[in-house]
Amino acid sequence: xxxxxxxxxxxxxxxxxxxxxxxxxxxxxxxxxxxxxxxxxxxxxxxxxxxxxxxxxxxxxxxxxxxxxxxxxxxxxxxxxxxxxxxxxxxxxxxxxxxxxxxxxxxxxxxxxxxxxxxxxxxxxxxxxxxxxxxxxxxxxxxxxxxxxxxxxxxxxxxxxxxxxxxxxxxxxxxxxxxxxxxxxxxxxxxxxxxxxxxxxxxxxxxxxxxxxxxxxxxxxxxxxxxxxxxxxxxxxxxxxxxxx
Amino acid sequence: xxxxxxxxxxxxxxxxxxxxxxxxxxxxxxxxxxxxxxxxxxxxxxxxxxxxxxxxxxxxxxxxxxxxxxxxxxxxxxxxxxxxxxxxxxxxxxxxxxxxxxxxxxxxxxxxxxxxxxxxxxxxxxxxxxxxxxxxxxxxxxxxxxxxxxxxxxxxxxxxxxxxxxxxxxxxxxxxxxxxxxxxxxxxxxxxxxxxxxxxxxxxxxxxxxxxxxxxxxxxxxxxxxxxxxxxxxxxxxxxxxxxxxxxxxxxxxxxxxxxxxxxxxxxxxxxxxxxxxxxxxxxxxxxxxxxxxxxxxxxxxxxxxxxxxxxxxxxxxxxxxxxxxxxxxxxxxxxxxxxxxxxxxxxxxxxxxxxxxxxxxxxxxxxxxxxxxxxxxxxxxxxxxxxxxxxxxxxxxx
Numbered sequence: 001x002x003x004x005x006x007x008x009x010x011x012x013x014x015x016x017x018x019x020x021x022x023x024x025x026x027x028x029x030x031x032x033x034x035x036x037x038x039x040x041x042x043x044x045x046x047x048x049x050x051x052x053x054x055x056x057x058x059x060x061x062x063x064x065x066x067x068x069x070x071x072x073x074x075x076x077x078x079x080x081x082x083x084x085x086x087x088x089x090x091x092x093x094x095x096x097x098x099x100x101x102x103x104x105x106x107x108x109x110x111x112x113x114x115x116x117x118x119x120x121x122x123x124x125x126x127x128x129x130x131x132x133x134x135x136x137x138x139x140x141x142x143x144x145x146x147x148x149x150x151x152x153x154x155x156x157x158x159x160x161x162x163x164x165x166x167x168x169x170x171x172x173x174x175x176x177x178x179x180x181x182x183x184x185x186x187x188x189x190x191x192x193x194x195x196x197x198x199x200x201x202x203x204x205x206x207x208x209x210x211x212x213x214x215x216x217x218x219x220x221x222x223x224x225x226x227x228x229x230x231x232x233x234x235x236x237x238x239x240x241x242x243x244x245x
Numbered sequence: 246x247x248x249x250x251x252x253x254x255x256x257x258x259x260x261x262x263x264x265x266x267x268x269x270x271x272x273x274x275x276x277x278x279x280x281x282x283x284x285x286x287x288x289x290x291x292x293x294x295x296x297x298x299x300x301x302x303x304x305x306x307x308x309x310x311x312x313x314x315x316x317x318x319x320x321x322x323x324x325x326x327x328x329x330x331x332x333x334x335x336x337x338x339x340x341x342x343x344x345x346x347x348x349x350x351x352x353x354x355x356x357x358x359x360x361x362x363x364x365x366x367x368x369x370x371x372x373x374x375x376x377x378x379x380x381x382x383x384x385x386x387x388x389x390x391x392x393x394x395x396x397x398x399x400x401x402x403x404x405x406x407x408x409x410x411x412x413x414x415x416x417x418x419x420x421x422x423x424x425x426x427x428x429x430x431x432x433x434x435x436x437x438x439x440x441x442x443x444x445x446x447x448x449x450x451x452x453x454x455x456x457x458x459x460x461x462x463x464x465x466x467x468x469x470x471x472x473x474x475x476x477x478x479x480x481x482x483x484x485x486x487x488x489x490x491x492x493x494x495x496x497x498x499x500x501x502x503x504x505x506x507x508x509x510x511x512x513x514x515x516x517x518x519x520x521x522x523x524x525x526x527x528x529x530x531x532x533x534x535x536x537x538x539x540x541x542x543x544x545x546x547x548x549x550x551x552x553x554x555x556x557x558x559x560x561x562x563x564x565x566x567x568x569x570x571x572x573x574x575x576x577x578x579x580x581x582x583x584x585x586x587x588x589x590x591x592x593x594x595x596x597x598x599x600x601x602x603x604x605x606x607x608x609x610x611x612x613x614x615x616x617x618x619x620x621x622x623x624x625x626x627x628x629x630x631x632x633x634x635x636x637x638x639x640x641x642x643x644x
Contacts, residue, residue: 002420050495081379081381082379083380083401091437091441092356092357092360092437093360093364095357095360095361095436095437095440096357096360096361096363096364097364098288100440100444101437101440101441101444102444103441103444103445103446103496106437106440106441106442106444106445107441107445107495107496107631108495109441110349110401110402110403110630110631110632111349111380111401111402111403112401112402112403112630112631112632112634113495113631113632115402115490115632115634116490116495116631116632116633116634117495117632119490119491119492119632119633120492120493120494120495120633122492123492124490124492125489125490125491125492125503125504125507126489126490127488127489127490128402128488128490128632128634129400129402129409129413129488130400130401130402131347131380131398131399131400131401131413132379132380132381132398132399132401133381133384133385133397133398133399134376134379134381134382134385136381136397136398137381140396140397140398143396143398143422144398144413144416146420147413147416147417147420147422148416150416150419150420151416151419169363169368169369170369170375170378173369173373173374173375174375202340202395202396202422204340236340236394237340237394237395
């Protein structure tokens with residue numbers, strides 16, 4: 001298995017913000033309904049105006065765990081199942097009415113919008129990837145981050161994942177849980193200088209039963225309070241996480 | 246970690262046709278017959294589009310919930326490489342075959358139709374499913390169509406998607422998560438991108454005219470390019486790649502091409518090559534005033550002015566996320582179709598011939614131009630996207 005250390009993390013969801021909030025939620029999970037509009041005062045006003053709901057959540061999670069000194073040169077992976085879906089749906093409605101599209105809305109609707117906004121805010125010229133994989137989006141984003149770590153083990157990777165709640169009329173088309181959330185992890189390979197470490201690999205074993213939460217929240221809950229092994233994925237095969245001995 | 250990264254096979258479908266034997270002669274001839282005039286994409290406006298030439302196959306019978314033009318384009322490219330893909334799955338097992346196939350449009354065209362239906366009838370068309378619209382629906386379609394059960398993901402970084410997909414696939418091979426990977430990108434014409442680029446005033450009034458003093462924007466296209474990547478160290482190789490971010494603006498490139506230069510230098514370093522070892526450079530060359538200004542400046546800072554360059558977007562249009570994979574496919578074809586004497590015909594840079602004197606001078610490929618690079622040969626291709634996402638790939642003979 002591949003060793004990975006979580007050097008820092010940050011997460012936001014409706015009513016959950018601080019590590020203590022998340023610890024309490026992980027011990028007794030409750031539904032995550034309602035709006036999630038975290039404070040993004042750390043962004044310049046111009047950029048704040050350009051942020052949709054997903055950008056606010058992802059950048060708030062990244063800001064909570066990625067120090068200013070690190071932000072400018074960390075490599076990053078952004079993973080979201082639906083991306084700026086609220087923006088996409090509103091553009092589809094505009095097109096259906098044969099009205100003109102907003103150029104700003106269009107350029108901020110790309111799947112790598114959050115990666116782009118992060119790089120502009122942080123002044124970060126490094127590699128940034130963004131991807132999706134339906135109900136295995138967290139797992140594949142983590143795998144991509146592990147690949148980047150393994151290519152240059154001396155450098156950290158920022159992994160940010162999240163989604164908005166699906167808007168009408170498409171929410172009824174999705175069977176998977178879709179609470180709004182964002183999770184950011186700063187990952188490294190420092191194997192000797194302490195800090196909680198985990199191991200990761202792909203396995204032919206079956207994944208756990210259908211999860212109650214998106215992969216990222218299943219992972220965070222496990223990481224904060226559970227023992228043993230976590231198996232995620234839609235199968236066949238699974239993504240396996242274990243606490244390092 | 247010195248395993249090979251062989252680009253073992255490629256399938257393509259776009260305005261130059263479907264299949265390498267159809268595409269190759271049109272590519273070196275500078276065939277622009279694939280563009281069609283349409284008035285159904287941007288209300289009140291006629292324009293040229295690089296439509297995929299020829300019939301598209303249906304999606305696989307068992308996967309009709311994924312039925313959309315984008316996945317039919319994927320299926321067309323996939324059918325061209327199905328034989329080596331099946332051989333690799335039989336050899337290594339389905340869980341060792343990965344899929345890294347991305348898009349910037351996925352099934353937008355079908356979503357647009359579904360939302361038009363809702364405007365009149367009150368509900369989305371019943372044939373519409375989220376699997377058509379999700380980017381991850383594309384990678385899942387490709388995986389299930391061939392029976393691959395390894396990692397499957399859809400990268401989506403606007404117009405650098407296809408190039409970056411190949412580098413993510415290479416990592417899966419290098420780190421032994423997979424023995425073979427299907428990688429590339431697919432994008433299809435739709436109103437959302439046509440209206441979006443039109444709203445940004447980025448669309449050419451005629452056919453795109455890169456590097457010309459008269460250039461006035463891009464011409465949209467569509468297409469698919471899917472590669473089979475394996476860990477073999479022979480054949481045509483993905484020798485290196487470089488990725489960077491402009492950290493400048495969401496829809497405009499850095500004016501001096503800082504990120505473009507950084508990713509080209511990183512790709513050369515990754516491939517352990519010097520700039521003078523690159524026999525040909527496939528430009529991003531969108532034909533917008535900003536792209537061509539910054540790209541020519543960045544290329545001129547990295548390379549000798551004698552390196553032959555062309556944009557192939559005047560032949561297929563700007564296929565957005567698919568462009569990086571399609572242009573890597575053109576590089577692959579040039580290397581694959583070299584003559585016994587090593588002679589390599591180059592895709593011509595098709596434009597009005599009125600070079601912009603304000604741009605750094607590049608050696609734009611003339612029709613019929615052939616080079617004879619010493620073996621091992623290498624070529625480079627550039628891709629730059631919204632969000633300041635940049636990627637350069639180096640493709641060539643094993644070193």
